[in-house]
Amino acid sequence: MFSDELEKYDWDETGRFIASRTASDVRAALRKEHLTVEDFMALISPAAEPFLEEMAQLSHRYTLERFGKTISMYIPLYVSNACANCCVYCGFNHNNPLTRVTLTMDQVKAECEAIRELGPFENLLIVSGEHPKINGADYIEQVIRTARPYFNNLTIEVGPMSAEDYKRLTHSGLNGVVCFQETYHKENYRKYHPKGMKSIFDWRVNGFDRMGQAGVHKIGSIV
Ligand code: SF4
Structure with a gap:
């Protein structure tokens, strides 16, 4: 499990290790084709600051090698701002007295048609707050089935689900899931997500x- 992996790292010790990296650690990492976690730590350390341009050039080279000259565009569709959570940084916070709207399937269909009229968007990102009773797996499955005929690629950015629910959605036409992890620092996480x-x-x-x-098929973690 990912949580077990995270347990192997002590936050403060890792921070100290990153801060102790030197210019020669950074140079050694930049010369390698395959990097270790320690090399990565060197590249994000303060010692790497003078090497930013070099890193940008390398990054550009690898991007071209792996993906060619392509740009992938996606368009978000917010389907529900109902949320049972109280994240301190978010306007959808359950305690905020705002009008909550959850699109009906007719409205989802109308939005999909309007997006198609905007241009050749093939990647739709379906976004929602996290309220299991209002916009849980059943609702998201309906949205996926409604949007499926309009787009080649459907990704969701909604509350995390069980493996069974993800499987069900995949069979309904889901291609990818994106999930924000605002911080891996457990104490701060508790503070921001009460x-x-x-x-x-x-x-x-x-x-x-x-x-x-x-x-x-496609899993994205955004930090
Ligand atoms: S779960 Fe998402 S939508 Fe809900 S309050 Fe937190 S950040 Fe906002």
């Missing part, structure tokens, strides 16, 4: 394991 399912750190980070178990 209530609701999102307050359960392990449930959140192990969502990536469940996506893999369910056979989700």
Whole structure:
């Protein structure tokens, strides 16, 4: 499980190790084709600052080698701002007295048609707050089935689900899942996510394991 992997790292010790990297550690990492975690730590250390241009050039080279000259565009569709969580930085926070809207399938269909009229968008990102009773797996499955005929690629950015639910959605036409992990620092995580399912750190980070178990084709973690 991802949470077990995270347990292997002590936050402060890792921070000290990163801060102790030197210019020669950075140079050694830049010369390698295959990097270790320690090399990565050197590249994000303060000692790497003078090498930013060199890193940018390398990054550009690798990007061209692997992907060619392509740009992948996606367009987000917000389907529900109902949320049972109270993340302190978010306007959808359950305690905020705002009008909550959850699109009906007719409205989802109308939005998809309007997006198609905007241009050749093939990647739709379906975004929602996290309220299991209002916009849980059943609702998201309906949205996927409604949007499926309009786009080649459907990704969701919604509350983490069980492996069974991810599997069900994959069979309904889901291609990918994106999940934000605002911080891996457990104490700060508790501070910023005081209530609701999102307050359960392990449930959140192990969502990536469940996506893999369910056979989700594309998994994205955003930090
Ligand atoms: S779970 Fe997502 S939508 Fe809900 S309050 Fe937190 S960040 Fe906002």
